[in-house]
Amino acid sequence: MAKEKDKKTKSFVLRIDSETMGIIEKWAADEFRSVNGQILYLLEQGLRKSGRKN
Numbered sequence: 724m725a726k727e728k729d730k731k732t733k734s735f736v737l738r739i740d741s742e743t744m745g746i747i748e749k750w751a752a753d754e755f756r757s758v759n760g761q762i763l764y765l766l767e768q769g770l771r772k773s774g775r776k777n
Contacts, residue, residue: 737762744758747761747762
């Protein structure tokens with residue numbers, strides 16, 4: 724199963740200012756997520772809200 728997920732996941736470098744990163748780190752910790760998980764969650768929410776993803 725992990726191999727299937729790896730095929731669907733792409734990696735990339737994200738440049739982010741330190742203040743924003745600190746806010747995301749705190750928010751992720753508050754919701755018991757990793758920073759990566761929090762960023763993915765926020766992207767999913769934004770895509771759904773904009774109607775670009777169901």
